[in-house]
């Protein structure tokens with residue numbers, strides 16, 4: 001790929017005209033009509049005499065509607081990310097929330113019908129040729145629906161959650177959006193947003209790092225009272241719901257969403273805990289390199305060695321495509337197409353939202369990637385990561401839409417896998433020993449994040465929810481719980497911890513997905529397991545990988561691993577082996 005690529009995406013091939021698109025308006029109108037039509041269809045279904053054709057038609061229409069909705073939703077995400085000042089796009093975001101509530105209302109209607117089908121007829125229904133392929137998702141749907149409360153209560157809960165639940169997350173966003181971090185630069189005090197300040201957190205000079213950390217802590221402390229309210233209330237809503245469902249375990253919902261067993265989660269954390277001493281050795285060595293007795297939480301990401309060289313967007317793209325090709329020519333072809341067809345928005349310009357994502361347009365069978373590229377190796381890693389997500393969707397394009405919805409833990413598998421290929425290549429192609437060491441460190445940092453940082457989040461969140469059952473949890477107690485969790489997760493190896501992390505980490509405040517933490521660690525280790533499998537299998541691996549990805553939306557993670565990797569995720573072996581790859585990195589690092 002020697003051409004110069006433009007890092008700006010093309011949205012017009014989806015709906016022309018940006019946030020004023022006439023075609024988009026028509027598409028939304030179509031969704032509204034389809035919701036009405038389907039609602040009528042569901043209401044007319046007679047549970048005392050089951051009509052197989054009627055049910056088959058219902059699920060065909062549902063698939064079509066969900067694809068239409070995802071297409072619209074993805075378009076709005078892209079519009080609002082590319083220009084935060086696009087007011088029309090912000091209106092479309094609000095309209096999407098309303099549409100989503102309508103969709104959820106319809107789903108509740110369908111679920112109630114599904115729950116009401118007598119057992120014998122249900123078995124007949126899902127073994128018809130039209131519905132056979134949906135076996136897993138339909139059983140899961142019925143299972144969930146049968147545990148629901150009455151239709152009226154579920155509808156009321158849906159309606160109340162807009163202002164009584166999700167609103168707390170929006171409120172959190174508003175509080176954080178107004179926050180300022182004051183930093184003195186060149187003798188002048190400047191006010192930065194928390195996002196901007198966070199970008200300055202890894203300064204090579206320790207005094208500077210500590211200063212930024214302290215100033216950020218000051219800002220979080222100032223609004224801790226407000227944020228503890230939003231967190232306590234959103235958790236309270238969640239726990240009330242669980243109480244009415246009769247659920248005692250706060251992990252029940254997140255585990256079900258991720259289609260995984262408690263035993264699997266326990267086996268994963270168990271293996272991580274047994275191997276933590278290796279990563280402690282890395283922390284100690286890093287402290288030595290920085291000439292410190294012990295690292296503090298703000299030293300973990302500090303750079304060691306010289307500044308890295310930057311790569312242009314086209315060179316970064318070529319690097320990714322070349323290294324993908326060594327593993328999977330199909331994945332490389334896909335990435336090349338995504339670059340050439342302008343599926344990626346990577347331009348470094350003001351007015352863009354921070355962060356990165358990949359979103360799918362299931363009707364057009366396209367994806368779009370959003371990020372800001374400035375040429376660092378971490379940018380290249382992000383780009384590879386998002387291309388992994390995009391490839392996952394690409395291989396699923398012809399899978400039934402209802403079988404395309406995979407959970408977060410497996411969603412992070414394809415992305416981490418792609419990221420790993422590039423990270424490994426960066427280590428191997430390093431020209432000097434010093435460069436090799438710093439590339440290796442990038443890889444180890446990822447292990448530290450997944451095994452220690454995310455472990456702390458998981459420990460904190462589990463304990464916080466247990467305490468919240470008994471009443472409001474104060475700011476002091478939240479700070480205390482957070483430091484305890486960090487001490488445990490980092491094996492008591494740090495000098496200073498971050499008590500305000502419960503406030504600053506946005507993931508604790510997401511209402512759509514509970515426990516936005518352990519699925520990341522799962523995805524990381526699961527993809528490492530696949531990576532190891534791939535290295536052993538060589539050439540024939542590419543097609544096996546595709547088949548595995550295509551199954552991610554239609555079985556539990558335990559079944560997925562058993563079927564494609566012949567391993568039992570509830571046992572230690574798989575996890576130990578995956579972690580051993582990360583331990584190798586640490587050992588090489590220590591030698592260098």
Ligand SMILES: [Zn+2]
Pocket residue numbers: 385389411412415
């Ligand atoms: Zn991801």
